[in-house]
Amino acid sequence: MKTLFSLLLSLFSLFALAQNKNSKEEWQQLFNGKDLSGWDVKIRGYGLNENFGNTFRVEDGKMVVRYNAYDDFKQRYGHIFYKNDFSYYRVAVEYRFVGEQPKGGEGWAQRNSGIMVHGQPAATMGKDQDFPISIEVQLLGGLNKGERSTCNLCTPGTHVVYEGKLDTRHCINSTSKTYNGDQWVRAEVLVLGDSLIRHYINGEQVLEYQKPQIGGGVVSGFDPSQKPDGKLLAEGSISLQSESHPVEFRKVELLNLKGCMDPKATNFKSYYIKADNTLCTYAGRK
Structure with a gap:
């Protein structure tokens, strides 16, 4: 029995070692550092891919938002959409706020941006729609006067279950510290279909x-067919x-978890990746 136990332990150790050796995280770079290939622009008051004033552009290897051509902001909220939809994934951005707002920018929008996840397709937004129906991971910079958390939740046309009950507030603050100045910050979001979303700042x-589900307001100019309230x-x-x-x-960048978290996924790969505290296993079947 002792010999058999030793043999099983040795086999288990070899198996675990093989897993660790093959472990990897294959992050996909959504932004190539050169141009806006694979992205669509939608700015309120303009058609799809009418990038007014070259608002979204690439400078020095960075995707940037600039307002040089704005004499007045006039609530021309804009969004730049990646070409593909996703369901189970980790998405991360490294961001910083610089400069000053143009004339007409609201006070609440100072040093304010966001990552919209589980959003509607860019092509389905109305010409005068302000925000996509989506879950917003709100990115805020400090104003050098008091605390101002980042990686908060805001909900244009959506609701979530928070602390065990449906929460219809538009915004819920995170527990992050305040990030003043022009420092780079890494925001990461773990999205697991319609079950769970987690926000991270610098790990x-x-x-x-x-x-996450459709419902509520704080979005205007949308096609009603895009807002079936209650849909997860x-x-x-x-x-x-x-x-x-x-x-x-x-x-x-994005780490696609669909193959190991979604039971309906096909063309699985045979390796292991660690998503949060969960060992994510690709089964290798076709």
Whole structure:
């Protein structure tokens, strides 16, 4: 029996070693550092891919939001959408706020941007729609006067379950610290279909909620067919915001977890990746 136990232990150790050796995280760079290939622009008051004033552009290898051509902001909220939808994933951006708002930018929008997840497709937004129906991971910079958390939750046309009950507030603050100045900050979001979403700042979890779904207001100009209230959001677009303050993104990357978290996924790969505290296993079947 002792010999058999030793043999089984040795086999288990070899198996674990093989897993660790093959472990990897294959992050996909959504922004190539050169141009806006693979992205669509939608600015309020303009048609799809009418990038008014070259608002979204690439400078020095960074995706940036600029307002040089704005004499007045006039609530021309903008979003830049990645071409594909996703359901189970980790998305991360490295961002910083710079400069000053243009004339007409609201006070609440100072040093304010966001990552929109589980959003509607860019092509379905109305010409005068202000925000995509989505879950917003709100990015805020400090104002050098008191605390101002980042990686908060805002909900244009959506609701979530927070702390065990449906929460209809538009915004819920995270537990993050305040980031003043022009420092780079890494924001990461773990999105698991219609079950769970977690926010992280510089590797620290700062917010968690469940069951993202369509509902509520704080969005205008939308096609009613795009807002079936009560529908759970299991997948959707990813977009970055232009809300009137210059912002820069030096990295936008995604780790697709669909193959190991979604039981309906096909063409699985045979390796292991660690998603949060969960060992994510690709089964290798076709």
